[in-house]
Amino acid sequence: MAATSNTSTTPVDSVSADELAAKAVQKRYEGLLMVRTKAIKGKGAWYWAHLEPMLVRNADTGLPKAVKLRCSLCDAVFSASNPSRTASEHLKRGTCPNFNAFAKPISSVSPSPTTVAAGTATQTNRKRSSSSVTITATGQVLVASGSGCSYQATPLAIVDPPRSFGELACSPSPGAVMTASDGSLAPQNQHHLVLSGGKEDLGALAMLEDSVKKLKTPKTSPGPTLSKSQIECAVDLLADWIYECCGSVSFSSLEHPKFRAFLNQVGLPPVSSRELAGSRLDVKYEEVKAESVARIRDAMFFQLSSDGWKVRSFASGDRSLVNLAVNLPNGTSLYRSAAFVSGFVPSKYAEEVLWETVTGICGxxxxxxAGIVADKFKAKALRNLENQHHWMVNLCCQFQGFNSLIKDFNKDLPLFKTVTDNALKLANFINITPQIRITFEKYLLHECGSTEFLRVPLRDHESLNFGLVYTMIEDVLNSARALQLVLLDETYKTVSMEDPVAREVAEMIRDMGFWNDLEAVHSLVKLIKEMVQEIETERPLVGQCLPLWEDLRTKVKDWCSKFHIAEGPVEKLIERRFKKNYHPAWAAAYILDPLYLIKDMSGKYLPPFKCLTVEQEKDVDKLITRLVSREEAHIALMELMKWRTEGLDPVYARAVQMKERDPITGKMKTANPQSSRLVWETYLTELKSLGKVAVRLIFLHATSCGFKCNGSLLRWIGAHGHSRVGMERAQKLLFITAHSKLNRRVFSSEEDKDAELFTLANGA
Known part of the structure; x- marks a missing residue:
């Protein structure tokens, strides 16, 4: 039994030993790399410029098994156990055929001077036919004579610097070290070398010495050799990356010396920024535009998406970038163009821009x-276009609708005003009163590990930015424990004796109702923000609008119950915002989309008419009759009645509603997103008139969220947007980068990603 036990544990012990040995080798390798890096920067031994650590791996296991040193001059490999001995034996003694032991580069000599007594000589094993003088970076003189001896002397003192480096070697000043062919030494001076440019000259002197060495030993390590096609492919990829970064990488940065050095290191020629911003950009734009036009032409219909009508502040004034994109029935989106507007945008102007874009696409x-979806800057423009063209369905963005609901609560819900005023009073008192602030910082550091102020928003024309108010509320909630401890401190008690505001704030902090209201407001806003973020990410279709608002009502009802808030005022505000955003297409798409069919007692899958109000049922009839011709109106209504009573075959209904778990988010999602439309086009062919309406309705997007332009290009437009050529370049850059991002379904900007990255880094 014991023998069996020992036998079974042996492999585990051996594997453990191998891993420990590999870790030791890896650590040794990393240590040598660190030493070499410091040495190359002038903080270590000279020989590291020529010796490179190598990690040798086991061919079977792939684990590190040894560390070697490779000579970069002759490619010889040595043990890494004693780098100093390797340098002495291979480099100094002349074993390396490409190393001159008597004239080391200045940059490779240790900066600390070596004091050698006058007349001291060091024997070398290498014979030279003539004497020479080498000056180190610290002013040290190395004298080599023809007899094979080299002498090391203290730094020279130069009172009147020679006109050239050659003069320094050939015409020493009085008191400097002298040498003759017989190896005799002259007296030496104990002063340091003084250069006319000061210490900054040492770098230039090192460069000169390196140049001399390159001329003497022209052999260099060969760089990668690329074929012409590989170079062209690499430059194309580089250009695509720059275009798709859309202003984050400037064209002028291609001229940076470090970037040019990088290109040279990998075997690429310098890239012309003028070419990339000119002819190459034009070619890429035409290529991408042709692909986009062809995909739109192949589609039977499309939806125009418009986002960005809200004016934003630019460096050169108030300008806004309006993005115009095309949503296709197969679920893809294509960028179309951008409109740059400034100041107040009349509804008529917006209407003209939208319609010109439509006619520019399809003539x-x-x-x-099939319709337009836009952020709700002026609903009048959308209504006018819909009234003029009966087949269109023009929708307001749900992302904007839910965001506006937060503004409604802040403006019209008394709870929000009470919480805002109380939080402002508390935060201002803590921040402004020095004794209390110091005490608060002490407890905050102990409880939260930070000493930041409570962030307080500034009033702008008697109004407050609720986004900043929400941040302040978060700060107060996160500091709750520290605030409780402040009240118990003697400092606060002393201040409270004279300051009535301190007593009022103390009562507020002790009041559980204050904290309940504060958490209630924070919780409600967070709830809506999470739904807004999900809307922006998922980009729901029009049939999802009614379920979205119903989901919101359910969550808000639970919120009211949790925080003991009256439901009436909150529900009233939700209904008001719902009516402002509501469109009859919400109800019609909800009824016609097989995704929302409900299984009844008989086993049939029927449309969810029972979930609609009476008014919404009427809206479905009105919309369907509007979207078809007059001759087909009664046929479409008869087919709607058939759809209502018969529904869809259970097998097809289950196939449409089949879901699978998203590997990224972990949420359950529809397995075949396009199946709702395809069922109407391929299976429900007997409902011909109703099918025409259904396939156009159920693919429509309910949000205009799409491509986000980064701030770099927006600032560039703000500074150079008045130039016609500059604006054309900007339009082309926008088109290329937006086309790429929409193809990859990337809807966030680089700034958003960087912010998320740094947030994660701070958390780690």
Missing amino acids: NAVQQC
């Missing part, structure tokens, strides 16, 4: 455009 075949 006279305007019925190819």
Whole structure:
């Protein structure tokens, strides 16, 4: 039994030993790399410029098994156990054929001077036919004579610097070290070398010495050799990366010396920034545009998406970038163009921009455009276009609708005003009163590990930015424990005796109702923000609008119950915002999309008419009759009745509603997102008139969220947008980068990603 036990544990012990040995080798390798890096920067031994650590791996296991040193001059490999001995035996003694032991580069000599007594000589094993003088970076003189001896002397003192480096070697000043062919030495001076440019000259002197060495030993380590096609492919990829970064990488940065050195290191020629910003950009734009036009032409219909009408502040004034994109039935989105607007945007102007974009896409075949979705800057423009063209369905963005709900609560819900005023009073008192602030910082450091102020928003024309108010509320909630401890401190008690505000704030902090209201407001806003973020990420279709608002009502009802808030005022504000955003297409798409069919008692899958109000049922009839011709109106309504009573075959219904778990988010999602439309086009062919309406309705997006331009390009436009050529370049850059991002379904900007990255880094 014991023998069996020992036998079974032996492999584990051996594996453990191998891993420990590999870790030791890896650590030794990393240590040598660190030493070499410091040495190359002038903080270590000279020989590291020529010796490179190598990690040798086991061919079977792949684990590190040894560390070697490779001579970069002749590619010889040595043991790494004693780098100093390797340097002495291989480099100094002349074993390396490409190393001159008597004239080391200045940059490779240790900066600490060596004091040698006058007349001291060091024997070398290498014979030279003539004498020479080498000056180190610290002013040290190395004298080599023809007899094979080299002498090391203290630094020279130069009162009147020679005109050239050659003069320094050939015409020493009085008191300096002298040498003759017989190896005799002259008296030496104990002063340091003084150069006319000071210490900064040492770098230039090192460069000169390196140049001399390159001329004497022209052999260099060969760089990578690329074929012409490989170079062209690499430059194309580089250009694509720069275009798709859309202003984050400037064209002028291509001229940076370090970047040019990088290109040379990997075997690429210098890249012309003028070419990339000119002819190459034009070619790439035409290529991408042709692909986009072809995909739109192949689609039977499309939806125009418009985002960005809200004016933002630019460096050169108030300007806004309006992005115009095309949503296709297969679920893809294509960038179309950008409109740059400034100041107040009249509804009529917006209407003209939208319609010109539609006609620019499909010409006279305007019925190819099934509708428009836009952020709600002016609903009048959308209504006008819909009234003029009966086949269109023009929607307001749900992302904007939910965001506006937060503004509604802040403006019209008394709870928000009470919480804001109380939080402002508390935060201002803590920040402004020195004794209390110091005490608060002490307890905050102990409880939270930070000493930051409570962030307080500034009033702008008697109003407050609620985004900043929300941040202040978060700060107060996170500091709750520290605030409780402040009240118990003697400092606060002393201040409270004279300051009535301190007593009022103390009562507020002790009041559980204050904390309940504070947490209630924070919780409600967080709830809506999470839904807004999900809307932006998922980009729901129009059929999802009614379920979205119903989900919101359910969550808010639970919120009211949890925090003991009256439901009436909150529900009233939600209904008001719902009506402002509501469109009959919400109800129609919800009814016609097989994704929302409900299984009844008989086993049939029927449309969810029972979830609609009476008014919404009427909206479904009105919308369907509007979207078809007058001749087909009664046929479409008869088919709707058939759809209502018969529904869809259970097998097809289950196939449409099949879900699978998203590997990234972990949420359950529809397995075949396009199946709702395809069922109407391929299976429900007997409902011909209703099918025409259904396939156009159920693919429509309910949000205009899409491509986000980064701030770098927006600032560039703000500074150079008045130039016609500059604006054309900006349009082309926007088109290329937006086309790429929409293809990859990347809807965030570089700034958002960087912010998330740094947030994660701080958390780690």
